[in-house]
Every structure is written in C-alpha cells, then in structure tokens.
Amino acid sequence: MTALDNAALRAATGAANGEQDRRAEIYRSAARIFHRKGYHATSINDIAAAVGLTKAGLYYYIKGKQDLLFAIMGFAMDQLDEQVIEPARRVEDPQARLETIVARHARLITQDSSALTILVNELEGLLPDDRADIIGRQRDYVDFIADTLAALRDEGKVLGLDPTVGAFSLVGMILWISRWYRADGRLDGDEVVAEVTRMAISAVLNRGEDSNAGNPARTGQPAKETRE
Amino acid sequence: MTALDNAALRAATGAANGEQDRRAEIYRSAARIFHRKGYHATSINDIAAAVGLTKAGLYYYIKGKQDLLFAIMGFAMDQLDEQVIEPARRVEDPQARLETIVARHARLITQDSSALTILVNELEGLLPDDRADIIGRQRDYVDFIADTLAALRDEGKVLGLDPTVGAFSLVGMILWISRWYRADGRLDGDEVVAEVTRMAISAVLNRGEDSNAGNPARTGQPAKETRE
C-alpha cells in the first residue's frame, strides 16, 4: 500500500496510467493544503474539492485522513533518502559531504517544500506506530549529519563542537527556509541554497589560522557539488 | 503544579487577586497543551480539564479559543521584546549584540519553549488582524538581526552574506532548539546555549585571512557576553 502510494506520488507529471496520475494529484494537492493550513485545520472536504471530487469520491482513492498524512510523510522521507542521503553517502570527503547534504536538502525545499515541511510539522497527527517509523528515519538522518561532523572533527577541521548539537542546528537552519523563502522573492532558489550552504559550512568549520590539518580551507564560494 | 495551584487557590479563597493568578494559570496551561498537541488538535475541554474547570467555567475567563491563542502569542512576543530585543539594543558593538540576541533567545527557549514555539507554529490559527499584528512584530525582530548583520558587514567582519538570509538562518537555528532540546538530556541548558551561540557567530563571521578592513577580527573563541 504505502510503497504503491509512494510510487504513485513519484509519478509526477505523467502521461500514461490514469489511476496513478489521479492518486499522485491527490497526494500532491493534499500535501499543499496540509502545508498551507496544517493537518488538523484541513478537512477531507477541502482536499476533495481541490481535486474536483466529493468527499465520498475521494475515499475511493484513500483509506483515511491519517493514512494520507503518513503516505505524504513517507514520500517526503523517500525524497530525502534519494535526493540527499544517498548522493551524500557517495561523497567520501567529510566537508564535501556536508556541503552536499546541506545544498541538496536546501534545494529540495526551495523547489517544493510542502511534503518536507509537513514531515516535520505534523508528526503528532500520526498514529503512534506510524510516528515511530517516521521519527526513526528522521533520527537516522540527523545521525548521518552528526557522523559527518564527527569525521570533520577527527580531521581537525572542527574543534569543540558537539556533533549532535551541530547536526540539529544545521537541520534547523535548512528546514526554516520553507518559512521565509518565496520563489518570487528578491533571491532565486540557487542563490538562497548557496548562501545557506556557505553559512552552514562556516558555522561548523574552525575559523582562521589555528590547528588546521593541511587543506587550504576555502573561504570563498562553496563547493561545486551543489548541483547534480 | 496544577493540583497544587488549585489547592492553594481554594484554600486561600478570599485572598487578594485570585483572579489574575487563575487567569495566568489558564494561559500557562493552555500554552503547554497547545505546544504539545497543536492548537487545532487541542479542544477547549482539554484546557478546561487541565485547570480543573468545565468548559463553561473556563469561558468565564476567556473570550474564545482564538483570543486565548492571541493572548499567548502576545505574551511570547512581549517576552522576546523584554528579554532579548531590549537588552540587545543596549549593546553597541554589533558582534556583542548578535551574541546577546542569540544567547538570550536560545536561553529563553531552553527555559520554557511553550509560548515561544506556539508563536511560530500556530500563526494560521489566528484571525487575520491578529495574525498581521504578530507577523509584524516578528518581522521587526528579523529586521533587527539583519541590521546587526549589516553593521557587522560594514565593519568588514562579514563578507558577502545577505543580511536577511543570515538573519532568517540564525532564527531557524535558534527556534529549532525547542524541537530537540530536552531538559533531562545529555547537555544542560547553558551548554546548549553556548554551543548554539558559538555556531551562530561562526556562521556569519569571516573565517581566516582575507580582506579584513583593519580591525583585528577575533578568530578564536567568541566573545564573553554569551552569558550574563
């Protein structure tokens, strides 16, 4: 069920298969509305109307409100896994890996923040088992960042920073983008991603002259890896 | 706490300003519950039960659910004004001022995050006019931080950072604390505040050797003002 739904969601702007498209449209609409109004403030009717169905018609596609939320969150976590964690895992140098994580996560948010934002804001709307599932995956992500910070520390590029606090702080910085970034604003998505990535790297790296193991720490632009 | 307050209040019937105490207790309870479950997922009955009243009894003290939310948010903004903005305004050196802002805001969150977290998470629960009021005050806060970053840039301590993006990013880092910090966790509140403050300063200051207008930019530890 969940895997199927996720596959449906992933079929973004498709041509073929009618049912899958419809389902994907429903999930996308629901994600947008949940994002805008919040899960509890959104009624099944709101979603049905947004996709041009009645409430009963909508129930042909979904099992219930909570399942819908869980499916959206599962999709968001899959997105994070595929677009951020997996690519970053293939980067061996810790600093480059951190840049990959931040830049890719930030980019995901500037592109479409709905699902990823619901992922962090509506956890209490889930059933306990589902919530445990999502929280576990989130914790893995934070641990992944914390491990990267620990590796940077072992290289001597970071001094006296608690990796866990560092990881949480970076995540907070990134997630917050969805609250202030507007696609039609002064800065475009790429500029925002670059700015935030630079701040993130700068936040964890040691400043200045001291104890820097080799490696002429780049102080200017971020890395190349910010796009694929 | 609640039971104690109620017992004390009941025992001291006839004492001076019981009404204000009761009202404060209601706001505090409501803030805690809104924080835990979210505004929309919290019923008036939940709050009434938490303070040992019936729903009808609660309405003797409040005008409605939305007014209650607005009152809590107003209180949170007042707290921010008094404990963060005003003290920081009296610090003239921009870097020290930034440290004051971050440290004081972070400290407020580690002490009691309920109201301050509601302030950012439940905006859509407000009436449009109330929301505009709160958003305006929030924007003033971000502008205050952005101005401080701009001042740092004018001193040459910050290069090529957009002050607005910088301000938002720092705010995101700080606000996120309420999502992961536990008073009974590995680190105590002061340690977390210190860590986050160091990261924030490090995130915006220039690293290393280049193009620094005069001014021996401190590249080692941050400043003293991180605690009072």
Added chain:
DNA sequence: AGTAGTCTACCGACCGCCCGGTAGGTTCGC
C-alpha cells in the same frame, strides 16, 4: 442579629455545525 440583595465564580444542559467516514446507489466505457 437578621435578612435581603448583590456579585463572583462557577456548572449542567444544550445548540448548531461540521467533522471523518460509510452505505448504497448511478453512470459510463469496455
């Protein structure tokens, strides 16, 4: 001292509304 009135602080019962969800069709392409 007694008692009538007043006010604070609450409660039980109720209202209309809308919620998530369902039963039982109906339409329509194949």
Added chain:
DNA sequence: GCGAACCTACCGGGCGGTCGGTAGACTACT
C-alpha cells in the same frame, strides 16, 4: 453486463460556544 469511478444522502460524535441557573461570600440596611 460488468467493473471502475464516481455520486447523494446520511451517521454518530465532538467541536466551539451559550444559556440559565446557583452556591456562597460579602454588603447594606433595619
């Protein structure tokens, strides 16, 4: 004629909010 894709009509229940009370402390007057 059959199943996929929807619909209308409805259900029980909980919601925010209101109404009409009332116990009891306090005051005022006789």
